[in-house]
Amino acid sequence: MNTPSERVTSRIGLALAVTFTLCFVTGLLSHLVQHPPSWFGWPSRPVWLYRITQGTHVLSGIASVPLLLAKLWSVYPKLFERPVIRSLPHALERLSILVLSAAAFFELVTGLFNVAQNYPWNFYFPQLHYAVAWVAIGSILVHIAVKLPSIRRSITRKPEPSRRAFLRTTWLAAGVAVAATAGATVPLLRNVSGLSWRSGKGPQGLPVNRTAAAAGVVDTANDPGWRLSVVTPDGTKTYSLEQLRALPRTSAELPIACVEGWSESARWSGVSLPELLRHAGSAPGTPVRVFSLEKAGLYGISELPGEHTADDLTLLALELNGEVLDADHGFPCRIIAPSRPGVLQTKWVTRLETL
Structure with a gap:
């Protein structure tokens, strides 16, 4: 039977999968626009198309940060469970979590540094960011496949009141993070986005x-x-x-x-x-x-x-x-x-x- 923490973890995990997948797809589009293969074409109309896709890429990445932190907080007790590996699916689950966590942290942290145009590293950001994105999305798919039975059980049951409070706090944190920065892309929000970067400057x-x-x-x-x-x-x-x-x-x-x-x-x-x-x-x-x-x-x-x-x-x-x-x-x-x-x-x- 699922524990309350497992139900909360599944709900946060699904939200993180949505935001990270959205971030991945729009990031892939941006990469193809900048480095188009022979089969790819990008329209010139509507004129705001790239503005929407790239703004979505950055904002979905920002929304993923509090979701990832909440996800890790909800599962960290499992790191101390024994035995370390109980079965092949359990081993795949642990490996996918390790790879997913490392790749997701790399993508989100380097993405935030890129937003700030601060590059405290020697590698070429676009190429490595693009390569690790494939690792992250692949590990997400493996993780979902392994945990699918648990996810199905979890999403049909309501968490306990204390866990619902944690979920509400997580959704609120993700919403605040997006609202505080969305003004960089959404002009109507510039007056309320306190962390909106570079808007109207220059x-x-x-x-x-x-x-x-x-x-x-x-x-x-x-x-x-x-x-x-x-x-x-x-x-x-x-x-x-x-x-x-x-x-x-x-x-x-x-x-x-x-x-x-x-x-x-x-x-x-x-x-x-x-x-x-x-x-x-x-x-x-x-x-x-x-x-x-x-x-x-x-x-x-x-x-x-x-x-x-x-x-x-x-x-x-x-x-x-x-x-x-x-x-x-x-x-x-x-x-x-x-x-x-x-x-x-x-x-x-x-x-x-x-x-």
């Missing part, structure tokens, strides 16, 4: 992850001799800033959403990429490789798929909120495309190559 009212000084492009971005090169099969065409400003202008309200979970909408104005490609002698819908003046960064080169180069809302932005781009936002021009991660919205653009 030049021109928009947060900045990497400044022009940090990228080492202050001088080259402000060089009067700067030119944009557009390379097509028919040759290379160059544009000065004045020539770009003379082309037909497109303005759009678009969100910029970063992998850390924050997002902010702004009014962008510039040259529609399909218009620029046609002017340079190429056809919209052609994949384009984008080069930045930044040479040392991991995202100095990005690729825009045909889905985005055919979309009139994909801009070579020249202005932000009615003002000339600040240097930290990519002056003299940057890419701003709908439903794309911020790390792929290349700043300080100097060259476009059709593929």
Whole structure:
């Protein structure tokens, strides 16, 4: 017969499985958008799609933290049970718990550090975070498979009053954690999200992850001799800033959403990429490789798929909120495309190559 603690553990475990699976799926989408295999495609509409999926990824991860702590608190007495291993299923259960706990802690702790843009380690965060996510989700599936009979019994029975109080405290802690940080993604909650990060901060009212000084492009971005090169099969065409400003202008309200979970909408104005490609002698819908003046960064080169180069809302932005781009936002021009991660919205653009 299940003990009250087992019933509570099963309920918390199910909630943790939901939040962690949601975090895993949305994180997988983000990874595929940033490193797309040949079979994967990501739409440019609706313009807020990546904002929602990545915001969900971060908030479901934050909700998982108090759930994981409560789950471990409710099962820690089992660590001292003897014998240590009673059967093969029991051994699999213990192993899955060990792997799950280690992988989950790694994912949640490193994810929180990433949100804060603090990296006290030497490994490349995205690759290892992605790899360990598979370990975590695999151990969750094994754990659920082993505990399924117990889970079925537990969810149909009500826990005792003291245990119900513990459950309510756990749900409240998870809800408070989400509400306190959701303002980074949900504009309506910014005034009540005390721990909302990076909202409305930065030049021109928009947060900045990497400044022009940090990228080492202050001088080259402000060089009067700067030119944009557009390379097509028919040759290379160059544009000065004045020539770009003379082309037909497109303005759009678009969100910029970063992998850390924050997002902010702004009014962008510039040259529609399909218009620029046609002017340079190429056809919209052609994949384009984008080069930045930044040479040392991991995202100095990005690729825009045909889905985005055919979309009139994909801009070579020249202005932000009615003002000339600040240097930290990519002056003299940057890419701003709908439903794309911020790390792929290349700043300080100097060259476009059709593929």
